Amino acid sequence: xxxxxxxxxxANRRKIIQLLKKKDMSVSDLLEHFPFTQASLSHHLDILxxxxxxxTERQGQFIIYSLNTSVFEDxxxxxxxxFKYDKRDK
Amino acid sequence: xxxxxxxxxxANRRKIIQLLKKKDMSVSDLLEHFPFTQASLSHHLDILxxxxxxxTERQGQFIIYSLNTSVFEDxxxxxxxxFKYDKRDK
DNA sequence: TTAATATATAGACAAATATCTATTGATTGT
DNA sequence: ACAATCAATAGATATTTGTCTATATATTAA
Numbered sequence: 001x002x003x004x005x006x007x008x009x010x011a012n013r014r015k016i017i018q019l020l021k022k023k024d025m026s027v028s029d030l031l032e033h034f035p036f037t038q039a040s041l042s043h044h045l046d047i048l049x050x051x052x053x054x055x056t057e058r059q060g061q062f063i064i065y066s067l068n069t070s071v072f073e074d075x076x077x078x079x080x081x082x083f084k085y086d087k088r089d090k
Numbered sequence: 091x092x093x094x095x096x097x098x099x100x101a102n103r104r105k106i107i108q109l110l111k112k113k114d115m116s117v118s119d120l121l122e123h124f125p126f127t128q129a130s131l132s133h134h135l136d137i138l139x140x141x142x143x144x145x146t147e148r149q150g151q152f153i154i155y156s157l158n159t160s161v162f163e164d165x166x167x168x169x170x171x172x173f174k175y176d177k178r179d180k
Numbered sequence: 181t182t183a184a185t186a187t188a189t190a191g192a193c194a195a196a197t198a199t200c201t202a203t204t205g206a207t208t209g210t
Numbered sequence: 211a212c213a214a215t216c217a218a219t220a221g222a223t224a225t226t227t228g229t230c231t232a233t234a235t236a237t238t239a240a
Contacts, residue, residue: 008172009099010198011092012102017172027217040199042218061207061216079169080099083108083162084105100228117187130229132188151186151237 001053007051012036013044017067018052026062094165097141103134104125107157110144114156 007013012034019025019033031041045065048054052071057064098101102124109115110124121131135155138144142161147154 005095005099005101005104006197009095012198013097014095014172028215036198037200039201039216039219043198046218058207063217076170076173079173080166082104083166083169096227118185126197126228128187129189129231129232133228143220148237153187 001076003047003051004053004078005039007053008048010044010047013048016044016048016065017053020065020067024064024066026059026064028062091092091168093137093141094143094168097137097143098135098151106138106155107143109158110155114154116149116152116154118152120155161175 015033016030016085019030027041027045030045031038034041045054049056052068053075054065055068059067105123106120109120117128117131117135120135121128124131125175135144139146143165144155145158147156
């Protein structure tokens with residue numbers, strides 16, 4: 001839960017999510033979209049993975065990252081709940 | 091946008107939001123729910139305010155904090171959009 | 181006007197985070 | 211088996227963040 005929000009707190013990681021929404025990608029594919037090093041990207045991917053936002057699958061030399069869609073549904077409901085708000089009394 | 095996610099990255103600030111969902115509160119009211127100092131709370135409130143998540147209104151000596159409900163609707167849609175995901179192809 | 185209360189701000193400090201370089205581990209192709 | 215490529219890890223460093231104490235500002239009450 002805390003992992004989730006921390007993971008989303010970084011703009012680069014949110015961009016990774018946007019990229020993975022379009023298609024699954026390897027680390028080197030993703031790297032082309034960022035100015036930092038492969039080690040840094042690996043670190044960001046690790047954080048997304050610990051938050052359960054992404055999954056990995058090896059394909060030969062490559063590790064293919066994809067969104068963890070089942071968790072995405074949970075995430076959507078977490079946010080909806082956080083921001084659900086009845087303008088009662090006031 | 092970045093302010094929003096950064097604001098939500100801290101568990102104490104998320105708790106402040108939950109408290110304000112129940113009722114509007116002054117700083118000293120809120121302070122009773124946390125172990126840290128008034129200065130620290132003020133800092134968290136400032137971050138929530140910069141993220142446009144809360145509003146303030148003075149009532150005598152007190153500053154009453156409340157959720158910025160109009161922005162909350164935007165926030166909900168931001169999250170829905172971020173996590174909207176059609177399991178196309180795959 | 182002075183004292184008390186409520187909140188914000190300034191400045192210091194420690195912990196967490198993002199980044200880098202260098203290296204390691206895993207897989208493939210020759 | 212060896213070299214090349216892809217990704218993860220280790221360790222160092224700089225920046226950001228959360229917290230504190232001390233102080234300033236605003237309002238109310240006496």
